[in-house]
Amino acid sequence: MVMKGPLYHLYVIMKKDLTEFYRVRARLVSMILLPILLMLLFGYMFPGNGTITHIPIAIVNQDQSTGAISVINSFIYMAQSGGTFNVITYSSLSQAEQALLEGKVYAVVIFRQGFGQELSTGSATVQVIVDQMNPTLDQIVTAGIQQIFSQLNVQLSTARGFPAYFGTVSVNFQGLIPGAPSSFEFLAPGFIAMSVVMGGLAGLAMAFSRERELGTMDGILMTPVSRFSIVMGKAMAQAVRGIISGIIIVILSILLFGVKIYGNVFLMAIILFLGILAFTGLGIIATSFVSDQESAQMIMLMLEMPMIFISGIFYPVLQLPWWLRDVAYMFPLVYTVTGFRSVMVMNAPLSAVWNDVLVLLIYSIVTFAIAIPLFQRMVTK
Amino acid sequence: MSYAVEAENLTKYFRSLIAVDSVSFKVKKGEIFGLVGPNGAGKSTLIRMICTVLRPSAGKALVEGYDIVRQPQEVRKLIGVVQEKLILYAPLTPVENLEFFGKLYGLDSKILKERIKELLEEVKLSAVKDRPVGIFSTGMRQRLNIARALLHYPKLVILDEPTNGLDPQSVRWVRDYIVNLRNRGLTVILTSHDMYEIDELADTVAIMDKGKILEIGKKEDLKTKYGATKIEDVFLELTGRELRDEISGRLRRRGW
Numbered sequence: 001m002v003m004k005g006p007l008y009h010l011y012v013i014m015k016k017d018l019t020e021f022y023r024v025r026a027r028l029v030s031m032i033l034l035p036i037l038l039m040l041l042f043g044y045m046f047p048g049n050g051t052i053t054h055i056p057i058a059i060v061n062q063d064q065s066t067g068a069i070s071v072i073n074s075f076i077y078m079a080q081s082g083g084t085f086n087v088i089t090y091s092s093l094s095q096a097e098q099a100l101l102e103g104k105v106y107a108v109v110i111f112r113q114g115f116g117q118e119l120s121t122g123s124a125t126v127q128v129i130v131d132q133m134n135p136t137l138d139q140i141v142t143a144g145i146q147q148i149f150s151q152l153n154v155q156l157s158t159a160r161g162f163p164a165y166f167g168t169v170s171v172n173f174q175g176l177i178p179g180a181p182s183s184f185e186f187l188a189p190g191f192i193a194m195s196v197v198m199g200g201l202a203g204l205a206m207a208f209s210r211e212r213e214l215g216t217m218d219g220i221l222m223t224p225v226s227r228f229s230i231v232m233g234k235a236m237a238q239a240v241r242g243i244i245s246g247i248i249i250v251i252l253s254i255l256l257f258g259v260k261i262y263g264n265v266f267l268m269a270i271i272l273f274l275g276i277l278a279f280t281g282l283g284i285i286a287t288s289f290v291s292d293q294e295s296a297q298m299i300m301l302m303l304e305m306p307m308i309f310i311s312g313i314f315y316p317v318l319q320l321p322w323w324l325r326d327v328a329y330m331f332p333l334v335y336t337v338t339g340f341r342s343v344m345v346m347n348a349p350l351s352a353v354w355n356d357v358l359v360l361l362i363y364s365i366v367t368f369a370i371a372i373p374l375f376q377r378m379v380t381k
Numbered sequence: 382m383s384y385a386v387e388a389e390n391l392t393k394y395f396r397s398l399i400a401v402d403s404v405s406f407k408v409k410k411g412e413i414f415g416l417v418g419p420n421g422a423g424k425s426t427l428i429r430m431i432c433t434v435l436r437p438s439a440g441k442a443l444v445e446g447y448d449i450v451r452q453p454q455e456v457r458k459l460i461g462v463v464q465e466k467l468i469l470y471a472p473l474t475p476v477e478n479l480e481f482f483g484k485l486y487g488l489d490s491k492i493l494k495e496r497i498k499e500l501l502e503e504v505k506l507s508a509v510k511d512r513p514v515g516i517f518s519t520g521m522r523q524r525l526n527i528a529r530a531l532l533h534y535p536k537l538v539i540l541d542e543p544t545n546g547l548d549p550q551s552v553r554w555v556r557d558y559i560v561n562l563r564n565r566g567l568t569v570i571l572t573s574h575d576m577y578e579i580d581e582l583a584d585t586v587a588i589m590d591k592g593k594i595l596e597i598g599k600k601e602d603l604k605t606k607y608g609a610t611k612i613e614d615v616f617l618e619l620t621g622r623e624l625r626d627e628i629s630g631r632l633r634r635r636g637w
Contacts, residue, residue, distance in 0.1 A: 004487050012484040016470070016477075023472030023513065215466030219529070221434050223485035224457040379434070 006229040013220070013233025017207060018240060036252060053083045055141060058096040058105040061089070065116030071169065072111060074152055084144045100129060107141045119156075119167040128173050138175075146171055188259040189341035190313030192249045193275060197333060198308075200242040200276040201300045204283040207234045208375075209296035217379065227376045231368070235280040242276040243269060263343035267350055271343065274360035275336030281367025282332070288371070288378045307333045312341075335359045385410045385537050385568035386431060390440035393426050400426040402592035403440065408537075408585070413559065413569040415583025415600070417576070417612075419620055423592040424572045425465075428541055431570075432462050445536055458486070461535035465542045467526045471515035475506050475525050478514060479532060486533035493532075500528040504558075520551030527558065538562055539570045544578060556582060576613035586612060588619050595619045 057079070061072055079085040088105060090096035096108040110127040118124035128145055130138055153168045211217035220230055246269070253259035261268070286303055287296040310324055311333035328334045339356030342348035350357070386408035393401040401423045408414040418424050429435040431442060433453040441448065447455040462468075469478050476497055483493040501507045504524035514522060523543065530538060540559065544552045559582055562569055573579055579586060580600070587597040596603060596619055600612060607615045 004484075009485060012481065016473070016481045019477065020470050020472045215464055216468050216470060218429075218432075218434055218464060218466075219462075219468030219482065220485065222432050222457055222460070222462050223482065224454040224487065225485045 006226045006232075009225045009229035010233040010236065013225075013230060014237040014240070017234055017237035021203070021237070021241065032248060036248070054086050055084060055144075056086045056088055056105045057107040057109060057141065057145070058099055059087055059089050060091075060093050060096045060108060060110045062093070062113045063111050063115040067116030067119050068111050069116075071115075071119070071152065074155065075109070075148060078148045078151060079144075082144075084140075097129070106130070106138075107145060109145065119169065122167040123170060124167055125170050125172050128171055130173055130175050142173060146173075187314070188253050188257065189344045190311075190337045192246060192253060192344075193272065193333070193337045193340045194308055194311075194313050195249050196242045196246040196272055197275055197279050197336065198304055199245045200238045201279055201283050201304055203238050203241055204234075204280055204287070204300070207238065208284065208287055209290065209293040212379075213293055221379055227379075228372055231284060231372050231375050235277060235284070235368070238280050239273055239276045243273060246272050261344055262347040263345070264347075264349075267343050267353070268340055271336060271339040271353065271357060271360065274357065274364060275332055275340070278332035278336075278360050278363040278367060281364055281371050284371035285367060285374055288374045307331050310334075312337050332360055332363045335363075383410055384408060384443075386414075386442065386444055386570070388427075388431070388440070388442040391427065391430060391437055391442050392439040393423075393430060393435060394438040399592050401430065401437075404589075404592070404594050405440075406587055406594055406597055408568060408570060410536075410568050411563065411566050412584040413563050413571055413582050415579040415586040415612075416570060416572045416589065417574070417579055417586065417616055418589035422589040422620075424589055425541060427589070428462075428539055428570070428572065432460060432539065433457055458533065459535055460537045460539060461530035461533065463523075463526050463530045463538070463540045463543050465545055467522050468529060469514050469522060469526055472513055474513055475501060475510050475528075478525065479529060482529050483532050488533060496532060500531060504528045505554075520547050520554075523547060523551065523555065527555070531562075535567070537568045537570065541572050542574065543571070544573065544575065576611065576616055580612045583612075586615075588616055590620045 059072060059076065061068060076087045076089075079087050088099070090099065090108075093108070093110060096105070096110075099105045100108050108129045110129070112125075112127060115124050115126070126149065128142075130142055149169050149171050156168055208217070211220070250259075250261070254261070282303065283300060286299045290296050290299060307328075310328040311331065312328070313333075335356040339348075339353040339360070342353050342356075384407045386406075388407070389405050390403045391401055391405070392399070392403050404423075404427060416424050416427070426435060430437050431444060431449060433449050433456050436450065441450070443449070444456045445459045447459070449456050468482075470481070473481070479497045479500065480493065483496065484490075488496065498507075501510050504527060506521060506525055506528070509517070509521070514525065517525070527540075527543070530540075543559070544555050547555065556578065559569055559571065563584075571579070571582060583600055585598065586600050586603055588595045596615070598606070603615050604610065604612065607618050609615045609618065
């Protein structure tokens, strides 16, 4: 008998788990269907193109010059004729901001004092404050306003409707939440990371509890294989499944919702991989205390659900109250989402997401350092 | 060394519940050792300790001279276990199941391939070696389960209720195969609720109840001692004829 090392056994267990998974069509289909369903659900809940119409927005005109009035009239005409917006004019900025905070309007377009004069000299800026608290509308509003001003700029450049002014209008978007991007690009990476992690956790609950329930875990435990190989082999099988699931979701996001990848795909895969590992370690610790599948799935659900809502997938973490923010930073999903999003949307290099990668790496090491002896204790006690 | 297993005061507690209470016994090499007892007697717990899956609370046991607590890896190489629950993966084929366990036992791939072929022929499953185990009958699965336990050339084979739920033909095959294992020089520990099976197969019998071994000895000696013609009569004499309403150990541990 030739004894091989723990890494070889790890590989054997991983391969068996993946083969078994591949053979059961229902599990395989669910792995493909779950991300598709989630992506369709979120993609259409937070659409990439404007299916919502007559969104109320506010205009505040602080400049009574002819140029400003001409541009505003054109803006109102274009905004309303397309059916996308209902434009409400406010006489003061404070009233408009109040309306924004109260949810009566979803954006405030501000033409500041001197707008007309700036335009006549070449370039003028319009300030737009967007309500990011509602991500559904946020990106439609932003894209819609941007589009109107782009069309206006075309008209200005031909100068037919505006004989006295030859400049262009640039738009300065500002969110209620400082620093957060306001488009589906903010949401998509979060959904991708979340779907992958959820799939991994669901599989993990199965991987250990099902084998314990069926009795096959005893069969593995009776072989001369280290507990490290058993735990890591199963974790790696989940990670591989997660990465495959991630690839499917990314392709779907690109094809169906026009999501763009600006960053390094390899770095994105590393972050997802570490995210799954960190979760797997956490999951093994949590499920070590139960022996049946159903309880394990319940524990996983209890772990997943709160994390999904506080980890910056739907809203920036900054929006959370400080104590909830601290709770969010105790779990690995927030680092996975932040790092993955930075690379995918902002083309962040490794140096920019190093903190997230490091935290996920440490998280994985620490949770597995706890999980392996805990697993050993639970199966032999 | 003439003993395959030597247990001394082996004890297992689950919190306040004592499942195995200071049990001592020896299993001679090359014999079939029948371990019998009513439900909840502690047989499975005792076997799981010998298999190194459960850690004893007290006492010690040696398998082929190796300590089950201090040298579990050595012990695992020497024992093959057929549990009541089948240790097989339904979506995988017999070859894939055996390959998986064979690799975990560290068998060289060439040797493993030969061994799988040999065992599948022995358990009459060569014709279905590439079909998923999920479609197999209980008898076929149990035969494959036995092949799995023998993959790594164990010296001690532990069979926990191996004929439970099988049809008469499969039962006959399993019983003949157990005798065949002894004839090849392997040591067998057999647990069963079927006293006829124990009577037919076992050389030595240990009768357990409430975590203790009540009686142990050569089958014929026990019959003579209790003036019985069958092991079943010895068993009932020792454990009583009243019906037992045993509650699962796990539930008892939870205070149900």
